[in-house]
Amino acid sequence: MNKTIFKGTCTAAITPFTKDGIDYPALERQIEFQIQNQIDALCILGTTGEAPTISDQEYDRVAKFSYDKIAGRTKFILGTGSNCTKKAIEKSQLAQKVGADGLLVVTPYYNKCTQKGLVKYYNDVCDNIDIPVLCYNVPARTGVNILPQTMAEIAENKNIGGIKEACGNMEQICETARLIRNKTALYSGDDNLNLAMLSIGSLGLISVASNVVPKEVGDVARLYFAGENQKAIALQESLLSLIDIMFCEVNPIPVKKAIELLGLGSGIVRAPLTELEPEHTLQMIKILKDFGLKVKE
Numbered sequence: 001m002n003k004t005i006f007k008g009t010c011t012a013a014i015t016p017f018t019k020d021g022i023d024y025p026a027l028e029r030q031i032e033f034q035i036q037n038q039i040d041a042l043c044i045l046g047t048t049g050e051a052p053t054i055s056d057q058e059y060d061r062v063a064k065f066s067y068d069k070i071a072g073r074t075k076f077i078l079g080t081g082s083n084c085t086k087k088a089i090e091k092s093q094l095a096q097k098v099g100a101d102g103l104l105v106v107t108p109y110y111n112k113c114t115q116k117g118l119v120k121y122y123n124d125v126c127d128n129i130d131i132p133v134l135c136y137n138v139p140a141r142t143g144v145n146i147l148p149q150t151m152a153e154i155a156e157n158k159n160i161g162g163i164k165e166a167c168g169n170m171e172q173i174c175e176t177a178r179l180i181r182n183k184t185a186l187y188s189g190d191d192n193l194n195l196a197m198l199s200i201g202s203l204g205l206i207s208v209a210s211n212v213v214p215k216e217v218g219d220v221a222r223l224y225f226a227g228e229n230q231k232a233i234a235l236q237e238s239l240l241s242l243i244d245i246m247f248c249e250v251n252p253i254p255v256k257k258a259i260e261l262l263g264l265g266s267g268i269v270r271a272p273l274t275e276l277e278p279e280h281t282l283q284m285i286k287i288l289k290d291f292g293l294k295v296k297e
Contacts, residue, residue: 002184005102005132005161006075007203007225008040009218010187011210012048014252015062016265022058024065026265030211031069033264037214039074040204042066046079046104047141048208048252053270059091063098081106081136085121089128102132102161104206109142115150122154132161134206138189139167148172152179164189164206170196177201191217191243195236198224208251209243212258213291238291245287248280258284263296 011034016026034042044066045051045059054062063078070076078100080091085108092103105125107118126133135154139145146154151163163180165173166189173193177186177200188197188205197205198221210217216239223232246254253269257276260267261284267275276284288295 003132004185006041008221010041010206012043012046015049017268028069034214035073039214041075043077043104051079067099075101077102079104083108083111085124092129096129096131104134106136107142107144112143119153126157126159135163137165148175148179151176155180155183160184166190209246211255241287245284261295
């Protein structure tokens with residue numbers, strides 16, 4: 001198998017904002033919260049981190065700040081995808097220079113390349129760096145779907161470390177898993193499907209919900225890998241209402257509100273995203289409390 005980055009659970013981290021920039025004290029609190037709760041990896045500046053609205057100067061500083069604060073205590077992954085291959089390569093080279101353990105590279109969005117174009121995009125990125133790359137398939141957001149045979153071809157590149165699969169189609173995911181088995185790693189990119197994907201050989205999870213409950217989401221994978229399947233099932237089922245509310249509006253609007261309610265940072269999102277609707281906020285407060293979390297109202 002190609003080199004992999006982590007086994008277990010990675011948080012697709014939000015980027016905390018002030019009205020004028022990045023909230024670095026909140027970012028440090030979130031990093032510490034994740035590490036203290038045994039997270040196996042942190043993905044900084046991915047799409048949940050609102051990377052498309054981050055300036056180049058902010059990207060550089062957040063990447064270096066996160067590397068320094070993580071300090072080797074968990075795996076450090078940087079999001080470097082773009083709808084411009086040249087930009088994706090430049091960000092990937094910067095991420096390697098900063099010290100990232102690996103990269104999360106979303107498919108080009110809006111510029112809807114062909115399946116052949118996807119192979120070239122990932123090969124071009126991989127051939128210009130020396131650390132593992134995770135492909136990120138989320139067609140509902142990008143308009144481009146990495147088909148199983150395409151992923152099998154991409155997996156031949158020695159720098160491909162796996163795929164974060166969030167297409168939502170288990171039939172397709174099963175076929176991708178079959179074709180890349182023993183070549184590269186499969187990771188769940190959909191919190192609702194975490195346990196299902198572990199059952200077909202996923203090496204782990206890249207989670208939005210773990211911004212809020214990192215230990216509990218991480219325990220789903222830990223229990224499964226330990227062979228305690230019934231406990232893993234029970235825990236996953238207990239998380240479902242919380243997972244659902246995290247996606248009641250466009251990600252990361254709900255999860256940033258949850259972070260605010262828990263006192264870990266502000267709920268500020270960057271335009272064109274907007275604040276969570278009041279009725280959803282009320283639902284979220286109830287669900288967070290029902291889960292046993294202390295809400296700051």
